[in-house]
Amino acid sequence: MSNLRPRREDPPVLEEWYRRHLGPDIHDISSSGVRPYTFAEIRGLCRIPVEDLDEVLMDDSVSQGGAGIRQAIADRYAGGDADRVLVTHGSSEAIALTLSTLLHPGDRVVVQEGIYHSLGHYPRAAGCEVAELPAAAVRHGEIDHEVLEHLVTPGTAAMIVNFPHNPTGVTLSPQGLKALTEHTAATGTVLVWDAATAEITHRWQVLPGPRAADGNTVSYGTFSKTFGLPGLRVGWAIAPPELLTATFPLRDRTTLFLSPLVELVAEQAMRNADVLIGARAAEARRNLAYLTDWMADHQDLVRWTAPEGGVCALPVFRELERAAAGPEAVERFCLELLTRHRTLLVPGTAFGAPHGARLGFGGPEAGFQAGLAGLSAFLRRHRARPARGGAR
Numbered sequence: 001m002s003n004l005r006p007r008r009e010d011p012p013v014l015e016e017w018y019r020r021h022l023g024p025d026i027h028d029i030s031s032s033g034v035r036p037y038t039f040a041e042i043r044g045l046c047r048i049p050v051e052d053l054d055e056v057l058m059d060d061s062v063s064q065g066g067a068g069i070r071q072a073i074a075d076r077y078a079g080g081d082a083d084r085v086l087v088t089h090g091s092s093e094a095i096a097l098t099l100s101t102l103l104h105p106g107d108r109v110v111v112q113e114g115i116y117h118s119l120g121h122y123p124r125a126a127g128c129e130v131a132e133l134p135a136a137a138v139r140h141g142e143i144d145h146e147v148l149e150h151l152v153t154p155g156t157a158a159m160i161v162n163f164p165h166n167p168t169g170v171t172l173s174p175q176g177l178k179a180l181t182e183h184t185a186a187t188g189t190v191l192v193w194d195a196a197t198a199e200i201t202h203r204w205q206v207l208p209g210p211r212a213a214d215g216n217t218v219s220y221g222t223f224s225k226t227f228g229l230p231g232l233r234v235g236w237a238i239a240p241p242e243l244l245t246a247t248f249p250l251r252d253r254t255t256l257f258l259s260p261l262v263e264l265v266a267e268q269a270m271r272n273a274d275v276l277i278g279a280r281a282a283e284a285r286r287n288l289a290y291l292t293d294w295m296a297d298h299q300d301l302v303r304w305t306a307p308e309g310g311v312c313a314l315p316v317f318r319e320l321e322r323a324a325a326g327p328e329a330v331e332r333f334c335l336e337l338l339t340r341h342r343t344l345l346v347p348g349t350a351f352g353a354p355h356g357a358r359l360g361f362g363g364p365e366a367g368f369q370a371g372l373a374g375l376s377a378f379l380r381r382h383r384a385r386p387a388r389g390g391a392r
Contacts, residue, residue, distance in 0.1 A: 012117040012118075012121075012350070013117075013347070013349050013350040014117060014346060014350040014351075015117075017346055017347065017350060018346075021335075021338060021344060022344065025342065026338065026342045026343065026344050027341070027342055027343045027344065027367050027368075027370050027371030027374060028344045028360075028363060028367070028371070029343060029344065029345060029359055029360055029361070029363065029367075029368055029371035029372065029375070030344045030345045030346040030357075030358055030359065030360050031311075031312070031360040031362060031363060032166045032167060032196075032197065032225060032310065032311065032312045032358065032360055032362075033197075033224055033225040033226070033228070033230055033311065033360070033362055034200075034225070034226060034227075034228045034280035034281070034283070034284055034311055034362035034363075035228055035280060035283065035362060035363050035364050036228050036229065036230055036231060037228045037229060037276070042229070042265065042268075042269065042276075045272060045275050045276060046265075046268040046269055046271070046272040046275075046276075047268070047272075048264075048265065048268050052264065053261070053264070056260055056261045056264055057260065058259075058260065058261065059260065060256075060257060061257040061258055061259070061260050061263060062257055063248050063251055063252065063256065063257055064085070064086055064087065064244060064248075065085065065086060065087025065088075065236070065257070065258065065263065066087070066258070066260060066263040066267075067082070068263065068264070068267040069087050069234075069258075069263045069264075069266050069267040069270065070082040070085045070087055072266075072267045072270035072271050073085045073087065073221070073236050073238075073270055074238075076270060076273060077209050077219075077221060077236075077238055078209065078238045083241045083244075084238050084239060084240065084241060084244070085236055085237075085238055085244075086098075086236060086237045086238075086239070086244045086247065087234065087235075087236050087258060087263070087266075088234075088235050088236060088237065088255075088258075089233050089234070089235070089255055089258065090222060090224060090233045090234065090235040091194070091196060091220040091221060091222035091224070091235030091236070091237075092118055092235070093235065093255060094220050094235050094236060094237035095118045095119060095122065095194075095220060095237075096118065096122065097237070097247040097250055097251055098192075098218055098237050098239060098243060098244075098247060099119075099122035099123065099126070099160075099192070100122060100126070100247075100250060101243065101246045101247045101250065102157075102158065102190065102192075102218070102243060103122060103123055103126040103128055103157065103158065104126060104127075104128075104157075105126060105127035105128070106127065106128070106129065107123075107126070107128045107129065107157035107158070108128070108129045108131065108153075108155060108156045108157055109123040109128040109129065109130050109131070109156070109157055109158045109159070109160065110130075110131050110132070110133055110151045110152055110156060110158070110159040110160070110189075111123060111130055111131070111132055111133065111159075111160045112132075112133045112135075112160065112161045112162060112165070113132050113133060113134050113135045113352065114135055114165070114167070114168065114314075114351040114352050114353060115160065115161070115162050115165075115194075116162060116166060116194065116196075117350070119160050119162065119192075119194060120160075123158075123160070128157070131151055133147070133151060133159075133161070134147065135165075135168065135170070138165075138170050138172070140173075141171070141172050141173030141175065141176040141203070141204060141308075142172065142173065142175065142176035142179060143172070143176065143179070143180055145179070148179075148180070148183055149183070152183060152184060152187055152189050153187060154187045154188060155187075155188075156187060156188075156189045157189065157190065158189060158190040158191075158192050159184055159189050159190070159191055159192065160192040160194075161180075161191075161192070161193060161194070162193075162194035162196070163177075163193070163194075163195070163198070163207065163309070164197050164198065164200075164201065164307065164308060164309025164310035165310070166196065166197060166310060166312060166358075167312045167313065167314045167346075167351055167358035168305065168307065168313065168314045169202075169305075169306070169307020169308055169309055169310045169312060169313050169314075170305070170307070170308055170309075171201065171203070171204070171207070171308045171309040171310075172204075172207065173203075173204045174204060174205070174207065177207050177210060180210070181210045181211065181217070184216070184217075185216065188216070189216075190216050190217065190218060191210055191216070191217045191218070192217075192218045192219075193209070193210050193217060193218070193219040193220070194219075194220045195207075195209060195219050195220060195221050196220065196221065196222050196224070196225045196226075197225045197226055197309060197310035197311065198221075198226075198309070199226040199227075199273075199277050199281070200226050200277070200280075200281045200284060200309060200310055200311060201308065201309040202285070202288065202306075202307060202308055202309060203308040203309070204308070204309075209238060215240060216240070217238075217239070218237060218238070218239040218243065219237070219238045219239070220235065220236070220237055220238075221235060221236050221238070222234070222235040222236075223235070223266060223269060225310075225311075226277050226280065226281070226311075227269060227273065227276050227277060227280075228276060228280050229266075229269060229276075232262060232265060232266060232269070233262070234258065234262060234263075234266040280362065283362070283364075283365060284311045284361055284362045286365060287311075287361035287362070287363070287365060287368050288307070288311075288361050290361075290365075290368070290369060290372070291313070291359075291361050291368075291372070292306060294372050294376070295315070298376065298379065300318070301317065301318055301319070301379045301380070301383060302315045302316065302317055302318065302379070303315065303316050303318060303321075304316065311360055311361055311362030312358050312359060312360040312361065312362070313358075313359050313361070314348065314351065314353055314356050314357070314358060314359070315356055315357065315359055316348075316353070316355050316356040317330070317333065317355060317356060317357070317379070319382065319383060320333065320354075320355040320356075321355040325354070325355065326354065327347075327349045327354040329354075330347045330348055330349060330354055330355060330356070330357060331347045331349060333347070333357075333382070334346070334347045334357055336378070336382075337374070337375065337378045340374075340378060341374030341375070341377065341378055342374065343370075343371045343374035343375055343378070344371075345357040345358065345359060345375075346358040
């Protein structure tokens with residue numbers, strides 16, 4: 001008989017949903033990223049000759065990331081200071097390394113409502129005192145000043161936010177970012193900024209990486225969302241060098257470093273970021289225009305706040321909202337949509353929103369429109385049926 005006693009923990013709803021339901025031959029209108037590129041497209045767009053790939057020495061890299069990819073990231077996002085860049089296996093590793101190192105039991109940490117699960121997990125796992133920034137406090141490009149002053153007080157260890165927000169698409173204006181960075185700097189609070197979709201905006205210009213007056217910030221980026229390279233599995237953190245160095249013992253016992261082959265491709269992709277992001281951002285904006293018209297045609301069935309950035313939104317289904325349906329109802333709703341119309345959404349239970357779902361508009365236009373057609377047919381059929389599941 002086995003003596004194994006693995007610790008049991010429920011996986012994040014988002015990842016488990018994709019594990020169970022993402023597959024071939026479906027209309028995926030759930031993603032928070034743009035349409036992925038093929039490797040052939042990347043080689044062509046980034047002008048990577050086969051000879052460069054053949055010359056890569058398949059040796060170890062280094063803990064902070066190879067010099068080429070760190071400098072490329074620094075030139076675009078960190079004022080050229082490569083010492084402030086840590087290259088990781090996706091931004092999920094950057095989050096794990098830095099937050100596990102930065103936070104301590106009893107720290108007061110403010111976390112934005114509905115944020116990506118990893119960003120909320122590590123403060124709680126560290127035994128921090130966690131306060132939530134309500135979604136309603138972010139309006140017209142700014143965080144309500146009274147709410148910010150009440151939540152982020154002297155002695156607050158960190159404030160963790162994601163703009164443009166995944167999944168709502170709400171973001172800050174340049175003035176809103178300035179007010180936030182000034183307040184966190186004045187209170188001695190580390191601003192932890194997830195900028196996964198920062199390169200695609202619909203209302204204001206692309207925000208620069210936040211830099212508080214004393215440099216007391218940590219920001220994350222990834223090739224997965226706006227670059228169209230989720231399979232590359234490369235992300236990064238930009239932070240004070242002393243924090244990055246402090247992550248090395250944990251990294252030395254886990255992933256160590258990236259492949260030099262992956263780093264070469266990532267470096268060339270970063271050097272050609274405008275080309276890669278530009279093409280996909282244009283497609284996403286065409287999809288958003290189509291979605292805006294679709295929402296207007298279905299306002300009796302769905303309500304939403306139009307996204308200000310990123311490539312996803314969080315529409316609320318009026319039937320479920322009126323019935324005050326429990327969280328299981330929206331999961332049944334999404335499963336039935338998938339079964340009947342081969343169309344995938346992520347239920348809002350992954351983001352603390354029991355009556356809505358994440359809808360992504362970064363994919364191929366034909367597939368996106370087909371997915372919306374399936375959702376339209378399903379909603380109109382579903383309207384005639386009573387919602388199951390009472391209030392909780």
